[in-house]
Amino acid sequence: LTGSRRPVVLLRKRVDTAASDGPPLAAAVAPKSPDLGVMLPYTPLHHLLLGLPGDPPGPRLLVLTSGNLGGEPIVTGEEEALERLAHLADAFLVHDRPVHVPCDDSVVRVCAGEELPVRRSRGYAPLPLTLPVPVRPALAVGGDVKNAFCLGEGRHAWLSAHIGDMDDLATLGAFERAEKHLEDITAVSPGLLVADRHPAYRSARWAERNADGRPLRRVQHHHAHIASVMAEHGLDGSRAVLGVAFDGTGYGDDGAVWGGEFLLADYDGFTRFAHLRYAPLPGGDAAVRHPYRTALAQLWAAGLGWDPDLPCTACCSPTELQVLARQLERGLQCVPTSSMGRLFDAVSSLTGICHRSGYEAQAAMELEAAAAACAEERVPDYDFPLLPADADGVRVADPGPLLAAVVGELRAGVAREVIAGRFHAAVAALVRRTCAAARERHGVETVALSGGVFANAVLSEACVSGLRADGFSVLRHRLVPPGDGGLALGQLMVAARVPRTETISPPPTGSAAH
Structure with missing residues (x-):
């Protein structure tokens, strides 16, 4: 909560709110949820809104939501905001600093004493992940819900920030812009594309349209989930x-x-x-x-x-x-x-x-x-x-x-x-x-837990404690989300991994991997 990345942290609601000296919270905020998403100021604008030392006292608490319609990418342009969000907001605070790269807030929770990413975005992406085995230069396009894609080469993978649900043109446009931007900053030129096996996924259809002669491999959805958690724990795949x-x-x-x-x-x-x-x-x-x-x-x-x-x-x-x-x-x-x-x-x-x-x-x-x-x-x-x-x-x-x-x-x-x-x-x-x-x-002695259901802290904690009591080594997500936001990493590992019998040349000196 207080680290430099400043994600939204899901914290359990207090039952004894009468004993708190904090401001009251409206019942309409996160209704029927056991948790509240809490975030501390992370931009100069936030600090100005809440009051700098010596300023008149600002609000002790603000209720925030992202500037977008449900399921769509965040709005970053002033003109677009005034048009698309006019029915949601009574007033707009504008500024003269254009947003170059849109990036949603990251969301994490603490489960069984460890950080569990729910959405890996601002502050985390596109920091590289180290892979246990090398991969060919490849682009894994992820799924259609909570989409994030992944570029990989050698022993590094770059998972994109949260893109959104791939069910409208705005999100598809955001996907294309983010993919080009990530290629530019990583210097990875993917020679292989990877997608889910679902025949109607828009992400997979995008990969088909943009393959341009490059091979396209399909990976089963749940196999990718398990490969994702294996990769972030450094498993080389030699044992199931x-x-x-x-x-x-x-x-x-x-x-x-x-x-x-x-x-x-x-x-x-x-x-x-x-x-x-x-x-x-x-x-x-x-x-x-x-x-x-x-x-x-x-x-x-x-x-x-x-x-x-x-x-x-x-x-x-x-x-x-x-x-x-x-x-x-x-x-x-x-x-x-x-x-x-x-x-x-x-x-x-x-x-x-x-x-x-x-x-x-x-x-x-x-x-x-x-x-x-x-x-x-x-x-x-x-x-x-x-x-x-x-x-x-x-x-x-x-x-x-x-x-x-x-x-x-x-x-x-x-x-x-x-x-x-x-x-x-x-x-x-x-x-x-x-x-x-x-x-x-x-x-088998190692159990890997993945999939969106394991964002449920009650279930995850019960499974982890029970399996460890039974003597299993338990792997669960700590670096990428258990849901479809981490799917692309598993796709990359399954489809682009270099067999042990082959070697690949290292990236040229000065590339992003170095």
Whole structure:
């Protein structure tokens, strides 16, 4: 918080606010979140606003937000700001220093006593990362959500600042400008491009359009997540790890949406050891925006009824219930998913915490907030069985009994904070049990945790403490985000790594790597 990088630090809200001598905070600031993003002044303008020594007293606290519309790049030009942000702001403080390189604030949190980047941007990017093995000159374009790309050459990688969601022209334009700028300052001329395997990712399509005869390699989403955390811990890939990749969405090799994966992985490839049971995702992104649809689909997959006393049923109109039932029965626009992020969404709606998401991961974050407020010890009271291996040797974790237990406790009047706490404990217990099974079968001793779900401090701390108690070496992110903001580093390591049998010439003297 007080270091020179001055990121936004997520700090737990005080419960005893009456005992604080600080200014009161409006209820509309970070509603339903257990944390507040706190930042100290880092520019001369901030210090002027808050008051320099000898000035009249300034405000003790300011509530800030970034100057952009949701999901779009930050606005840096005065004329553009006056036009695009006019409906958001009553007044503008302008200046005569043009912004040359846009850069969002970095966001970090402390998890189990260590820094965990949530967004790696101002103050951190584009400082180079040292790689455990050399890579060819390459550009990895990352994903489509919370995009950051990565340039690499030799034993150095430069991860870009946060770009944003690649779903509009403004972000694509910001991506192109940032990519050219990073090439200029690093002197890396990528001869290889790397992208996600998702056929519709805009980042991958950008790579296709701009390949210009250069080879383009595709890397599976969750393999890249695990390779990312391996790289930042200096692993050379000579031994496989058990990667636990939990997120909301990632294109699987079978065409399904993956996201609850246990992978035996190195940089060369991976084998799927276990995953969350598939459940339909009715309407795709529509279910992501409406977690009650995900909850109803999970209940349907588990053979549990849509009884009217359940919160996720009560918030859905009778007409939509009819349409949704027919959709699930016929499999219309219902992609199968093993996503742990979607299971968090489902439990959030099932317990009545969040039925509609106004921003990414809102339902899961509010479920985490409820778990953090649980006064009792979080114990894994819910059964979350790991089924025997199928014909391909892959095991499946079945959330059906857990969902049935949640329904029973709701009807028994158990507080949703307690249910949320027990759910988190059950997921952590599943991670421990699955990792133990993988060690027994394959002898793996190192577990790598990655994916956006592990930005959840309640779950991460429970997994880390449990796995270490079981004797595992646990790798988790400390330098790049666990979500898609760190994806490009893993893509680079998988696709551009130089085999041990080859050597590459060092960059010329005077280049950025030196």
